Amino acid sequence: MEALAAIARIAAEAGDAVVDPAAAKNTAAAASAGYAYGLAAIGPGIGIGIIFGKAIESMARQPEAAGMVRTTMFLGVAFTEALALIGFVAFILLKFA
Amino acid sequence: MNNVNPSVLAMRDTGPSPEAQITRDIVKRGIFVAPVLIAVSALLWGSSGAWSSAYGLGLVLCNFMIAAGLVATTARISYALMMAATMFGYILRLGLIALAVMLVRNEPWVDLLALGLTLIITHLGLLFWEMRFVSATLAFPGLKPVMERTNG
Numbered sequence: 001m002e003a004l005a006a007i008a009r010i011a012a013e014a015g016d017a018v019v020d021p022a023a024a025k026n027t028a029a030a031a032s033a034g035y036a037y038g039l040a041a042i043g044p045g046i047g048i049g050i051i052f053g054k055a056i057e058s059m060a061r062q063p064e065a066a067g068m069v070r071t072t073m074f075l076g077v078a079f080t081e082a083l084a085l086i087g088f089v090a091f092i093l094l095k096f097a
Numbered sequence: 098m099n100n101v102n103p104s105v106l107a108m109r110d111t112g113p114s115p116e117a118q119i120t121r122d123i124v125k126r127g128i129f130v131a132p133v134l135i136a137v138s139a140l141l142w143g144s145s146g147a148w149s150s151a152y153g154l155g156l157v158l159c160n161f162m163i164a165a166g167l168v169a170t171t172a173r174i175s176y177a178l179m180m181a182a183t184m185f186g187y188i189l190r191l192g193l194i195a196l197a198v199m200l201v202r203n204e205p206w207v208d209l210l211a212l213g214l215t216l217i218i219t220h221l222g223l224l225f226w227e228m229r230f231v232s233a234t235l236a237f238p239g240l241k242p243v244m245e246r247t248n249g
Contacts, residue, residue: 041191048187052180059176060108071115074168075228077183078161082221084191088198089213096202097209 002028033094040087047080108176114169120161122230123223127158134219138211146211153215156197157223160190 055073059066131154138150167186171179194216201207 045184045187049184052183056176056180059110063108066110067112067115070110070168070172071119071231074116074119074165075224075231077187078164078220078224079228081164081187081190082217082224084187085194085216085220088191088195089217092198092202092209093213097213 029094033091036094037087037091040090041084044080044084047083048077051076051080109174110172110176114165114172116165116168119227119231120165123161123227124158126226127154127219127223130219130222134215138215142208142211145206145208148206149208149212150215152201152207153212154219156194157216157219160194160220161223163190163193 051073055069058069062069131151134154135147135150139147142149164183164186167182168179171182198212202209
């Protein structure tokens with residue numbers, strides 16, 4: 001966040017604009033929050049794709065184990081989603097708190 | 098070139114849904130721990146913390162119910178649809194949670210820190226609690242001693 005604030009300050013100085021540190025910090029916080037949420041959603045998306053791909057493969061190979069596969073799959077997906085939730089909470093805390 | 102067997106894509110499961118059972122357990126446990134969670138939040142952040150925790154817990158339980166409903170409904174149609182519904186459901190549910198938080202973020206009864214911590218702690222806590230139960234259940238058939246039948 002500090003780095004982004006410094007970049008915003010330098011960019012504003014290059015344009016001969018008057019820099020308000022608070023505004024620069026807010027801008028940097030908003031940008032950081034957006035990056036945090038966006039990056040935090042990518043990993044779980046990939047993870048859920050892998051989990052479901054493997055689960056479908058398992059159920060196709062061994063249909064009699066579908067119940068057990070779906071149980072562990074559902075829990076795995078929910079755990080993976082927790083990462084996205086953490087990213088979202090970081091986003092709302094950085095942006096609005 | 099395309100080696101996908103069409104029958105695999107058409108596979109479906111018309112039996113009982115394990116996701117619904119898991120979610121029922123999670124909701125029961127969530128309701129069970131709700132008073133404790135709300136009391137702790139009220140102690141730490143006051144009444145806004147209590148309301149925020151209740152709201153956050155409601156969001157987490159609704160998220161689980163929507164996820165289970167999507168999987169259980171689409172698994173009866175086809176596994177391919179289940180996969181698609183879950184991938185898009187992930188985006189949909191994240192969007193719904195974001196919308197639900199954005200709608201109330203400026204309300205006087207909302208404490209964002211309490212709400213955020215409740216979202217993470219209850220989601221992970223309820224999952225770990227359920228995982229311990231499911232692990233024991235799944236392990237049982239493998240650990241169960243086999244009774245040998247003797248003739249006569």
